[in-house]
Amino acid sequence: MKLGLMLSSTTRWRLTTVFLAGLLSLNPAWAQDAQQPQPQEESKPQAEQPPTQTQAQETQRHDAKEEVEIDDHTRTFAVHLPQGYDSQQHYPVVILLHGRDQDAAEMARLTHFNEFADKDSIIAIYPNAVNGRWNIGVGQPPSYRRGPYRRGPYGPGYPGPRRPPAEQRERPVRATDMQFLNRVLDRVTTHYSVDTRRIYTVGLGEGGFMAIRMGCNMADRIAAIAVVAAAMPKTLNCIPSRPIPALFMNGTDDPIVHFDGGRYKDGLIHLLSAEDTVKEWARLNHCAEKPSESKLPALQKGSKDTKVYLFDGCKENAQVALYAVKDGGHTWPGGEQYMNEKEVGKTSHALDANETIWSFLVTRKIAGESGVEK
Numbered sequence: 398m399k400l401g402l403m404l405s406s407t408t409r410w411r412l413t414t415v416f417l418a419g420l421l422s423l424n425p426a427w428a429q430d431a432q433q434p435q436p437q438e439e440s441k442p443q444a445e446q447p448p449t450q451t452q453a454q455e456t457q458r459h460d461a462k463e464e465v466e467i468d469d470h471t472r473t474f475a476v477h478l479p480q481g482y483d484s485q486q487h488y489p490v491v492i493l494l495h496g497r498d499q500d501a502a503e504m505a506r507l508t509h510f511n512e513f514a515d516k517d518s519i520i521a522i523y524p525n526a527v528n529g530r531w532n533i534g535v536g537q538p539p540s541y542r543r544g545p546y547r548r549g550p551y552g553p554g555y556p557g558p559r560r561p562p563a564e565q566r567e568r569p570v571r572a573t574d575m576q577f578l579n580r581v582l583d584r585v586t587t588h589y590s591v592d593t594r595r596i597y598t599v600g601l602g603e604g605g606f607m608a609i610r611m612g613c614n615m616a617d618r619i620a621a622i623a624v625v626a627a628a629m630p631k632t633l634n635c636i637p638s639r640p641i642p643a644l645f646m647n648g649t650d651d652p653i654v655h656f657d658g659g660r661y662k663d664g665l666i667h668l669l670s671a672e673d674t675v676k677e678w679a680r681l682n683h684c685a686e687k688p689s690e691s692k693l694p695a696l697q698k699g700s701k702d703t704k705v706y707l708f709d710g711c712k713e714n715a716q717v718a719l720y721a722v723k724d725g726g727h728t729w730p731g732g733e734q735y736m737n738e739k740e741v742g743k744t745s746h747a748l749d750a751n752e753t754i755w756s757f758l759v760t761r762k763i764a765g766e767s768g769v770e771k
Contacts, residue, residue, distance in 0.1 A: 489595035494604030533606035621761035640715030647671040648725025684711035700747035
């Protein structure tokens with residue numbers, strides 16, 4: 398009988414263990430190598446993949462184009478929902494009104510407000526004016542102008558026929574701007590999850606004039622306004638149905654809406670100065686007669702501090718503020734330099750308009766327990 402067959406399995410296992418231990422004692426390096434972890438194959442960086450269909454749908458869901466019909470004319474606006482939008486929650490809304498000869502996309506780009514809205518969970522709405530021009534409520538030229546005088550079949554001085562220019566053809570549509578903005582709010586509050594007590598209007602330039610109009614005429618729907626690079630026209634008839642908190646932000650070197658007031662829009666409109674504008678709004682809100690004054694430290698090295706005037710003691714705590722942006726132009730502080738400095742002045746980076754404006758607006762609400770729509 399062979400030896401292997403005579404040994405039990407337990408005995409064979411012990412002999413094998415002793416044999417291996419002896420080999421390792423003869424060459425300790427074998428044991429060290431056996432304990433070393435095997436090198437991992439280096440992973441190669443993966444090429445950036447194009448967005449998946451799901452990601453593309455998610456982006457589309459957060460940026461929608463909407464339309465409403467006003468007297469057989471189609472008007473458009475853009476909606477940006479914040480990242481993580483949840484229809485079970487109710488979100489504040491900021492309406493951003495673009496400047497002259499701009500549109501919704503340009504307003505979103507130059508303000509960087511979508512990124513800010515994602516961070517602070519805000520629904521951002523960007524209405525489009527008719528060919529980049531708003532009906533700001535004052536200073537509209539006559540609706541009809543006769544053609545140039547020239548020699549005709551009936552002798553000199555006969556007014557020749559003249560086709561109405563585009564400005565006149567568009568005026569009936571532009572006249573419905575306030576109706577359009579009300580319809581925008583109707584659509585937004587019924588299609589999205591909105592806290593209707595917290596709807597705010599912000600505007601730049603002519604969009605700022607429209608923000609003023611909305612504050613004057615839509616106080617039942619707008620909780621507060623913020624106006625950048627605009628001021629109150631002297632002839633504007635403004636009687637809000639309730640005190641409206643208002644923030645004004647004006648560049649001291651604005652070449653279009655002058656800080657000290659004066660003529661605007663080819664001399665058709667006479668504007669109050671920035672300081673007189675906030676005084677007038679403070680009067681409407683029954684605030685204290687004189688504002689407190691302070692300085693907002695510049696965010697950027699080399700920039701100048703911003704002087705702040707704050708009217709307090711107002712009815713329903715509807716404060717009024719003016720941020721006088723030193724050396725600022727007809728621009729959005731902290732945003733893009735959207736046109737040449739010779740045309741619109743400098744974009745100041747001494748402060749961030751988005752942060753400053755939202756800090757003012759965020760606590761303002763229309764009174765009442767209801768006001769939430771879904």
